[in-house]
Amino acid sequence: MRPLLLRDNVSDCTALENHMVTTRKTALKEWVVTLAPDTAAGPARTALAKAGLQVGQVLEEIGVITGRGAANLGAALRRVKGVTDVAEQAAIDIGPPDTPVS
Amino acid sequence: MAKRPNSPTSSSKAQAGVTSTAASVEEMLLAAQTRGTDSMETGRFIVTFKDGAVEEGIKALRAQSMRTADARDFSDQAVLMDTLGDADALVFPEVGAALIGASAAQSRSMSVASEFSSDDAMQIIEPEYFVFPEGAQDYLRGFLRATETIARDLGDADAAVPDAEEEVRALGHTWGLNACRVPASVRNGLGIKVAVLDTGFAIGHPDFAGRVITSNSFVGQPVQDLHGHGTHCIGTALGPQAPTGGTPRYGIAFRGSIFVGKVLSNAGGSVGGSVLAGMNWAIASGCQVISLSLGGAGPVQAAYTAAGQAALRRGLLIVAAAGNGNGAPTGFPANSPTIMAVASLDNNLRPSSFSNKGKIEIAAPGRDVFSAAPMPRRYATMSGTSMATPHVAGCAALWAQTSPSLRGTALWSRLRASARVLPFPAGQVGAGLVQAP
Numbered sequence: 001m002r003p004l005l006l007r008d009n010v011s012d013c014t015a016l017e018n019h020m021v022t023t024r025k026t027a028l029k030e031w032v033v034t035l036a037p038d039t040a041a042g043p044a045r046t047a048l049a050k051a052g053l054q055v056g057q058v059l060e061e062i063g064v065i066t067g068r069g070a071a072n073l074g075a076a077l078r079r080v081k082g083v084t085d086v087a088e089q090a091a092i093d094i095g096p097p098d099t100p101v102s
Numbered sequence: 103m104a105k106r107p108n109s110p111t112s113s114s115k116a117q118a119g120v121t122s123t124a125a126s127v128e129e130m131l132l133a134a135q136t137r138g139t140d141s142m143e144t145g146r147f148i149v150t151f152k153d154g155a156v157e158e159g160i161k162a163l164r165a166q167s168m169r170t171a172d173a174r175d176f177s178d179q180a181v182l183m184d185t186l187g188d189a190d191a192l193v194f195p196e197v198g199a200a201l202i203g204a205s206a207a208q209s210r211s212m213s214v215a216s217e218f219s220s221d222d223a224m225q226i227i228e229p230e231y232f233v234f235p236e237g238a239q240d241y242l243r244g245f246l247r248a249t250e251t252i253a254r255d256l257g258d259a260d261a262a263v264p265d266a267e268e269e270v271r272a273l274g275h276t277w278g279l280n281a282c283r284v285p286a287s288v289r290n291g292l293g294i295k296v297a298v299l300d301t302g303f304a305i306g307h308p309d310f311a312g313r314v315i316t317s318n319s320f321v322g323q324p325v326q327d328l329h330g331h332g333t334h335c336i337g338t339a340l341g342p343q344a345p346t347g348g349t350p351r352y353g354i355a356f357r358g359s360i361f362v363g364k365v366l367s368n369a370g371g372s373v374g375g376s377v378l379a380g381m382n383w384a385i386a387s388g389c390q391v392i393s394l395s396l397g398g399a400g401p402v403q404a405a406y407t408a409a410g411q412a413a414l415r416r417g418l419l420i421v422a423a424a425g426n427g428n429g430a431p432t433g434f435p436a437n438s439p440t441i442m443a444v445a446s447l448d449n450n451l452r453p454s455s456f457s458n459k460g461k462i463e464i465a466a467p468g469r470d471v472f473s474a475a476p477m478p479r480r481y482a483t484m485s486g487t488s489m490a491t492p493h494v495a496g497c498a499a500l501w502a503q504t505s506p507s508l509r510g511t512a513l514w515s516r517l518r519a520s521a522r523v524l525p526f527p528a529g530q531v532g533a534g535l536v537q538a539p
Contacts, residue, residue, distance in 0.1 A: 030374060034404040037411065057375055059382035062409040066375040085404030090434070092372040092398050094301075094488070097329045099370070101426045101456045102395075102486040 028054070028068040030089035031077060035063040039082035048083075051076045121145035121204035123171065124186040128368070131328055135306055135477050142478050145204040146230040147212065149191075151223050156195045158223035163191050163200065166210050170200075201230065275351045277449045278338070278467030278493055284354050287538040289500035291355025296339055296391045296499050297384035298492065299377065300332030302364035304476035307333065309345045310360075317362035318383055320376040328368040330475050334484050335395045336360065337474030339492035339499070349481065352473045354496025354538070361389050366396060377435075381409045385418055390502050390509060393495035394422040394441075395488035397433040410440025417509035421494045423487035425458040432461045442514060445531055446490040453530040457487055463514070464521055465531040466493035497538045504539050 031053060035044055041060045049055050053067040066089065069077070077086045094102050121130065121144065130144045151159035163170050171189035173179040179196065186192060190206035193199075202212065207227075218224050275285050302325045303317065317325040327333045340360050341353015365380035367373055377396065384392045392413060413420045421442040425433035436443035443461055446454035446468025454469050468490030475482035494517065501516055502508050508516055521534035 032375065032378070032403075032405045034408045037408075037415075057379055059375075059378055061382045061385040062378065062405070062412045064375075064378055064382070064405045064408060066378065087403060087405065089375060090398055090400060090403060092366070092377055092396050094331055094366060094370040094396055096370055097331070100485070102331060102484065102488045 027071060029071050029073070030056075031067055031069050031073065032087045032089050033065045033067075033077055033080075033083055034085040034087075035065065035082050036084045037063060039063060041065070044080065044082045047080045048077060051080055053077060122186075122206075123189050123192045123201055123203045124184060125203075126184070128328055131476070132324075132326060135304060135326060142231045143229040144231065147202045147204075147207045147214070147227050148230050149200045149202055149212075149227050150225045151198045151200070152225045153198070155223040156193070156198055159198075159200065160193055162223045163193075168202075168206055168210075202227075276467075276472050278471055278489075279351060279354065281447070281449070281451065281467050282354070282493055282497055282536055282538050284497070284500075284538045285351070287500055289355075289503045289539055290343070291340070291358030291496070291499035291503055293359075294355065294391065294499040294502045295359040295361055295387065295389040296355060296393065296495055297361035297363055297380075297387065297389035298332060298336045298339060298393045298395075298495070299363040299365045299380040299384065300327075300335050300395055301329035301366045301368060301370060302327035302332045303336050303360075303362040304333040304474065307474055307477060307480070309337070309342050309349075309474055309480075313340075313342075313360055315360045315362060316387070317364070318380075319364040320379040320383070321364055321367045321373040323364065323367055325362055325364045327364075327476050329366070329370055330479075330482060331370065331395070331484075331488065332362070332364070332366070333476050334471075334473045334482060335393065335488060335492040336362065337492075338471060338489060339391075339393055339496040341474060350472075352471075352481075354493065355499035358496075358499045361387060372396075378405055378409065381406075381413075381420070385409070385413050385416060388416070388418070390418055390513075391495050391498045392418060392420045393492050394420065394435060395486075395491045397423055397425050397436055399425065399427055399430060399433045401434070402437050402439075403434045406435035407438040407440050410435070410438045414440055414510045414514075419498060419510055419513045421491055421498065423491045424462055426456040426486050426488075427458050428456050429459050432458045437461050442494070442517070443532070444487060444491045444494050446485075446487045447524075447531070447535060451524060451535060453526055454485070454487075456485070457490075457530070459529045462529060462532040464494055464517060464533050464536050465524065466490035466497075466536045468493075494536045497536045500538050 041058050045058050052073050053069045055067040057066045074086050168190040170191045171186050172193045173181050192201040216227050304327050319325045340355050340358045343356040363380035365376040410420050422436035424436050424443045424445050432443045442463040445462045445465040446457040447465050448454050448469040469485045471489035472483045518533035520537050523534045524531050
């Protein structure tokens, strides 16, 4: 049975490659913004969005706001009032089921 | 020439149901768990053909109006399982067998009781079973090692000598519970909320019948644990006093309130800020003990430190696994100054070879730990600082129950002050082996 996904057409390959290059140039990062204790989350959220962050989660209890933004957005986010730290999201992986040591 | 299967549409797949040839392992496991039985059967059947009778067997299946798919239709006979659509049977000609969907078999009165005559192409019908990498023998490993340890300790004047009563109790519990002196404790965690942020929980597990469980998923998948890690950790921290079937006790705070935060997917990975979101939820829910058997190699992350700080300010305590980098520096989130890092010990109370070092607050049993697993498996034995961490969480819940003042930093201090001192550097075992009140 011939798989349906591969394309033999050369012009289709070029279009796909162009699309991938464009996506890479505008690749967004996952940002994690930490606020100083007792910073009001609402105003901070507004200011971060204004600075260019596509706000994802506003975690009020712990004073953290996550979101997506341009790869070079870090400096602008750090300048927002109440922000004490800006970092990229660090993935966590414990491995698949039955990993020998976890 | 074998018949080509119909191309699948979303409606035909829905009709095919959860025990069709096209069902995914995940779908079948979910269905088996909600059935809640001990059975390892998937619901489907395997028909074995007599030697050299594959083509006749296929004809026989078609004669019963079964839509058959054939591995020979695929390149290198590598079947793409999700293209099977509504095929009733999938033939493996090299093996001389066929997989039959549950409803296809039922509607034709095929079962394991079916008998075949000598000129039938089919030889036997058997149930299809789930298989897992670890065998049923592994749960004995933890207990056998416990008896070895006791025998060795009785001959060693320097080690703590268990009296006869303790020895009997030891064999009725995991070695880890024994080492933490849990069996002798009068506490059970009643009134204390313990959050375990992990791969979810095996809701419906017979050992947890009647327990109140509050759960939330942060990964876009149901809380039902298809990985196993989360269930194992919850078992250690909060498992029952008397597990079903006379199984020895493996859990600590057996009356603690269970809060399940699914922050890792069934494949074991975080999804976006799922871990932070889970911590936020556990803190908002007022969980006095929050257990994280997860992490990554790398420096302190400010967001986790902020979470730990928020927890302590509210009188809540976060404990996390130091990591399994074979002596590498403690990873995040355990390396945050506001989170307790837990190292792992072997059953001879030596630091486990895989356990990270450096910033360590306390140590607990983490080698060959027997605990709960999703059904139908029911139990499993696992190793890691992931297994040590819920020992601390469970003991923390028992301590928290002893006094309303033992919260947050006070609870942190009490756990360390009451730990059993071990002859190893603090960078490996912190204050020592955690002890129950």
